[in-house]
Amino acid sequence: MTESSETPRDAQYWAKKVDRLSVSEDPKGVGYNVEGRRVTGPQQGFGRLWQRQYWTDLGDAVSPEDLVADWRENFGSYWPRTGVFHGSLGRIEPGDVAALQVGGAYGPKMATGIIVVYADDESFTFMTPEGHMFAGMITFSGEPGTRAHIRILLRTNDPLWEMAWPVMKRKEDVFWAGTLSNVAAAHGVLDSVVEEETECLDRSRMWSHWRNVRHNAGIRSGLHMASAPIRAVRVK
């Protein structure tokens, strides 16, 4: 491969290469489905390949750079109540590994996480760990205009998540629309309209990856909750 002594212009924006994930901060002990897992991209997933986009126009309420700076600073606080982002207290930085919980607003939540693989002044991108619902990349950006934009390139991670896709798809629609509405409201745009576009880029399923199911975060979260009494006894 080519060797270069010059530091590439994008070097500071990319996370360092990691083989296994380690949660940056996990005071609530919800990183059990992230710790030691590998990153998964769309090429490691199982289901059809989708490109999903959500956006809302903020006009001149904020510049794209200020939008992304604020989004990186307050990422978790813009999530709807159905999700909890256990990121670091500071702003989103390349290489951050965060645990997160998703599910009903008041019911049990599934534990999973993300790694921030890229972050600059205009956008930041997460990838997901093994077991997550999706093997994919999620990019949050501020587009000229100003438009808050979310682009997701994903395959479901295993056959069980693929079967659950119709339900998950609707939940995602509600979740990301809620996130964008919260972002817009934070910048004084209270009547924002969130638009959505979904495109299937590849209808084939990656059957050679069906064994991804062994990492399924939904199953493992259920087992973790069921075994909580046993862990409590062991601690005593």
Place this chain on the structure above:
Amino acid sequence: MADRVATMRVREADSKCAVIEIAGDVTSACDAQLEAAHQAASDLGAQGIVLDFSGLEYMNSGGIGMLVTLLVRTQRQNQRLAAVGLSEHYQQIFELTRIDEAIVLYADEASALSALAVGGAA
């Protein structure tokens, strides 16, 4: 990052393979360019395509996403894909995002073309 310009030049390497030389700044804004380059390589009858990144100066996460969609296009046409000319920095990005498992990296064009000829690349 205001001036994001990429150039993509397509050339025939042999009767079955084409090379796409990718230079400059690679972001999602280059998607149409890469699609056109892939089409040009396909029009040459290429069954194997080598992406030459020797002139790559900048790439964001949109660039990686674009490569994922290129991978799907090539798989749809039963074409194999390989990459050469990546600096150590970009090689690590390919490994971080695990796209190196789908687009096999080679030390030079000759090695990539040999691998494509025997069906060794993605």
